[in-house]
Amino acid sequence: MKRNVIVGQSGGPTAAINSSLAGVYRTAKDRGAKKVYGMLHGIQGLLQERYIDLSEHITNELDAELLKRTPAAYLGSCRYKLPEIHEDMGVYEKIFEILNKLDIEAFIYIGGNDSMDTIKKLSDYAIITGQTVRFIGCPKTIDNDLALTDHTPGYGSAAKYIGTSVKEIICDSFCLEYNKGLVTIIEIMGRNAGWLTGAAALAKGEDSTGPDLIYLPELAFDLEKFIAKIRKLLEKKSSVVVAVSEGIRIPDGKYVCELGNSVDFVDAFGHKQLSGTAAYLANFVAGEIGCKTRAIELSTLQRSASHSASRIDILEAFQVGGAAVKAADEGDTGKMVVLERISDDPYQSTTAVKDVHKIANDEKLVPRDWVTKDGTYVTDEFVTYVKPLIQGDVSPVMVDGIPRHLYKPGFQEKL
Structure with a gap:
């Protein structure tokens, strides 16, 4: 990775969203990114040119471990709907002007369904206009309703x-x-x-x-x-x-x-x-x-209950963050990282990338045969599906009896 990476968070937070952020940051640095920028409050903040250099906030391994255990979106989130490209080209021109000024090679967006809509539109605009920035979606939602992935980081916790x-x-x-x-x-x-x-x-x-x-x-x-x-x-x-x-x-x-x-x-x-x-x-x-x-x-x-997070969830969230950077570095764009289940016992999963156009604005519902006939309970198949995702614990870093999170002095004011 020869240039810079920018990452943002969007939609409702999860107990694992910042583990994905840590995965993006660590993998980008390991692959040679010069700088890893964080958008403050997602694409909405980027349009206002609000971003930070993450290396000034994640300064050592303890910071990275605290970040994994920090609830809510560390960078701040948003619910901002990009207009259709033909409706307002000016918005896209402004976004790409900022990305080019920051010498961005990869744009990673951590979010759910609506966030994948953002990745879809930005990658389409880049292709139409010959831009070289690569756009990858990193799945996140407690709702677990993203298509083409077995489950989403955040759901297990x-x-x-x-x-x-x-x-x-x-x-x-x-x-x-x-x-x-x-x-x-x-x-x-x-x-x-x-x-x-x-x-x-x-x-x-x-x-x-x-x-x-x-x-x-x-x-x-x-x-x-x-x-x-x-x-x-x-x-x-x-x-x-x-x-x-x-x-x-x-x-x-x-x-x-x-x-x-x-x-x-x-x-x-x-x-x-x-x-x-x-x-x-x-x-x-x-x-x-x-x-x-x-x-x-x-x-x-x-x-927001990071004190009750699933170890499997935190590990997989970190994994998909890293996989998003890897996909962009290897030339993918307009894709989302997905989790594919290999087995239930012992539980194993792996990552892959799928076309975001087949994911954005779609919803994965609970199968009808995973609900009882009278509609008043879920079946054993549902429990078998979810049980591996809640396994293990992540011990908080305790200070004076209360979990410590990665919020540096003055950072919240900047947000």
Whole structure:
């Protein structure tokens, strides 16, 4: 690698996103890149010429190890939708003017579906205009919904946190007795894909019954059948725990969370902000049955709990970061690194690169045969798929009893 590399982070963070950043930085330096720049707040920040030289912040191996264990996007993230090339050539001209000024050879973007749309458009523009910058996508999303990859870095750690938290909530729910029972509704992230919510099944084991019901957004949600299930369960047990995706919808396509309030905020990619599904269902159950209910929204804890990260996830995130640089150095562009599973037992995976045009703006959903016939739980095949991804732990670097992260004095102000 004879010139410079620039890397950015986009979309919702994960507990493993900075491990990919560390992989990009280490591999780029090992392959001879003169400088590795970091975009501050992704492509949106780059358009404002906001970037840093990462060598000023990752100065030794301890910094790199701390970075792997640091939650949230170290460089700052964004949700910025590039216009179509024919709609606004000026945006692209400005981006490439900045890239050329920085003598960029490879542009690495760590993100999910919408981020791959950015890689697709930039690589297309480069080809059309004869630019030599190479563009590679580095997968990242707790949603696990990117096409052509077995799974995405970030998902394993989120699944580990969800399985652990649901198990702990189940233990807590049996502490007290209530005359008419207790129903706990746990809301888990997932707009259209139920990979995260399905991970609640990991709570089931020799020492835990696991959640009683799991509802994914891939199937229509029937309120009447739901309340009937709850009534029947309360006849047998004093505590019922239900895991639901934030994106479950009733048969007419309306989000359940919209039944309780309006969803006003829509991001640059047209995604509605979903919240309140558990609260609505808890109130609905309380009103219909008269029992005590609790609504628990895991929210951003699912993606920021680096203290509960999966070792497999952190290692694979670092691996795909390095593979992205390697692909660019060897001449690839308009591609995304993917993870391919070789075996489950023992678990083994490898990396490859795929055409980003076949990935951007697509969504990988949970297969129908990985959900029970009545749509209220996931099957053993789902658990077999996810269990290898949550294995191992990554010990935080503890200082005064609290994990230490890689945030240098003054760096957050720069962001």
